[in-house]
Amino acid sequence: MAEALTGEAILAATEEVLRRYGPAKATVVDVAKALGVSHGSVYRHFATKAALREAVTRRWLDAVHVEMAPKFDQGLTAAETLRAWLQALFDKKRHGHSEDPELFATFQVLVKESNVIPDYHLEHMVGHVARIISAGVETHEFVTDDVQKTAQAVWDATEKFHHPAHAQEWGNPHIQDAFDAVVSLVVDGLRYNRIPSAAGDA
């Protein structure tokens, strides 16, 4: 009866159990055992196993969102900021995948098994891109009539370099070249000075 059982303590124990056993083997009983309580007590704080896992995932993603917030005080152009941000994201994913594949796979499973988490994550990441593009539009470096939609397009066009489904390709020795080529193409697309006479373009 040392301390009261808090939601935070349960989350920490759950993350530890997930790291140790992986998403397939980690059970609520394991979490309770790690905390020295009965598994019934865990259900006093989280309604279901799914809710518990989702809370752990959200806590972890929130840290990622803070870490990935774009920096505008580096004296870089919008194109450079965008390239650096996409590169930082790619590096983080790639290193996470090669350094600790099991942990990477664990969180990949956790994100996927929730209905709301993927949208939550997407919203934040595309929001980051939108802020970079918006800054570029203000300085007339980029041209677009819909920042949000264009940010989504940039996210979609670079999917190969951040979507876990493509993680196996990140070990390819030429992957950085492929990344550079796609980012150059996309950045050039953002810069493109749409000629008013070409009004028929979709």
Place this chain on the structure above:
Amino acid sequence: MAEALTGEAILAATEEVLRRYGPAKATVVDVAKALGVSHGSVYRHFATKAALREAVTRRWLDAVHVEMAPKFDQGLTAAETLRAWLQALFDKKRHGHSEDPELFATFQVLVKESNVIPDYHLEHMVGHVARIISAGVETHEFVTDDVQKTAQAVWDATEKFHHPAHAQEWGNPHIQDAFDAVVSLVVDGLRYNRIPSAAGDA
């Protein structure tokens, strides 16, 4: 003893068995049964089950490659040709996935389980894109110093709309908007008139 057992007959029977039972349940014994021979006879024409499946897959992909060959006699600009080609690819994948999900999944498994087939397919598809871009470069509609690399970048940037890993997103009602936005971004990138003074660009 009607006809001699040919490789072609075995391939046709194998495709039929794969359609009927799916990739997980289809066995060499099933194929032999469908042909009215012993399974030992099948091994006279194909060294392993994997080789047999690969041959079926290659035959099927070859038909796709012919069907997807870009058409240059439509009086379209290179941008229009590229957009139409990518749209045709997307439509084919999307409809294949929604019309006959099991068959789509079957061939997805077959392509994935081979070491050489994915590269074989990629080479053909990127080659098609390269030919369209090359035509655009000749008419000065597109600008690039490396057609092959740029074609690969276009392929990578549109991965969300042709890679089976993203098939579940193809049912989203706004997917066509996302497709249009990415293709517009990419086409604008191909058109971008690189200013000589911006020599520092990677």
Place this chain on the structure above:
DNA sequence: CGACTGACAGATATTGAAATCTGTCAGCTG
């Protein structure tokens, strides 16, 4: 009285024995 326990029902996962499949090859057959 409010937090925790532990026994319970139904759902899910594990296990190992039995069945099936792959790939080989000696022998049959036309």
Place this chain on the structure above:
DNA sequence: CAGCTGACAGATTTCAATATCTGTCAGTCG
């Protein structure tokens, strides 16, 4: 004798019995 068969060994898959887990709740304890 060229092409096919069918029995075989080892590998893989299936299936049903067994064990474990999830989520609930009446009861315990401070």
